[in-house]
Amino acid sequence: MAHYVIMGCGRVGVSLAHTLEDSGHSVAIIDQDDRAFRRLRRTFGGRKVTGIGFDRDTMRQAGIEDAYAFAAVSSGDNSNILATRVARETFHVPHVVARIYDPGRAEIYQRLGIPTVAAVRWSADQVLRRILPEAGIAGDFRDASGRLVLTEVDLDPAWLGQPLSAIEKAAPVRVAYVTRFGEGMLPNPSTSYQEGDTVHVMMRLDDTGDVSRILAAPPAKEGL
Numbered sequence: 001m002a003h004y005v006i007m008g009c010g011r012v013g014v015s016l017a018h019t020l021e022d023s024g025h026s027v028a029i030i031d032q033d034d035r036a037f038r039r040l041r042r043t044f045g046g047r048k049v050t051g052i053g054f055d056r057d058t059m060r061q062a063g064i065e066d067a068y069a070f071a072a073v074s075s076g077d078n079s080n081i082l083a084t085r086v087a088r089e090t091f092h093v094p095h096v097v098a099r100i101y102d103p104g105r106a107e108i109y110q111r112l113g114i115p116t117v118a119a120v121r122w123s124a125d126q127v128l129r130r131i132l133p134e135a136g137i138a139g140d141f142r143d144a145s146g147r148l149v150l151t152e153v154d155l156d157p158a159w160l161g162q163p164l165s166a167i168e169k170a171a172p173v174r175v176a177y178v179t180r181f182g183e184g185m186l187p188n189p190s191t192s193y194q195e196g197d198t199v200h201v202m203m204r205l206d207d208t209g210d211v212s213r214i215l216a217a218p219p220a221k222e223g224l
Helices: 011-022 034-039 056-061 077-089 103-111 124-131 133-138 164-170 205-215
Strands: 003-007 026-031 047-050 069-072 095-100 116-118 148-153 173-180 183-185 198-204
Touching: 003 011, 003 077, 011 026, 026 034, 026 056, 034 047, 047 056, 056 077, 069 077, 069 124, 077 095, 095 124, 148 205, 164 173, 164 198, 164 205, 198 205
Parallel strands: 003 026, 003 069, 026 047, 069 095, 095 116
Antiparallel strands: 148 198, 173 183, 173 198
């Protein structure tokens, strides 16, 4: 069981909180207005913290120091980005995601290494895929047989600077495309994995476990 902290108790925040709790995880949700917590179901057993989401003391009350992931889903772009940066840079939360309303800022956020989801293509499912590993297995697309899946993969930071072809050599996948600065691009043989990239691969559903294990580890050194 992991601990998750959510900033913003609106429709999406509530959906995330309920889904994560139903998955057996502990949840804390932050909102400036304590009336927002009325949106939560009566049986919600997580922590409800009233305060400013990017305030360090508020974050500590929510258990940020023990958090596996942090999702900033309030209605303010600046607040979401600031809170996400505090979670990552001050508390070293390994998985963060921020909701944004202005897609034009995507490039800036990607350069900061902060995964974002723009409101124009927003859904709670997209956030879950970035902070709940098992939620990513469903993927973006499956073929008619159900054996092949197109999905995002998480890579160990040691893959930065490595050619995408090295991913295909290490794991049973084919790199389909890369999202860079908020836009999709088709990789060529010289394309390398950069900070902020989201890598989308096609693979066999049966290989999901092996792929996750291989890419979550640093690439093997030549000759070893």
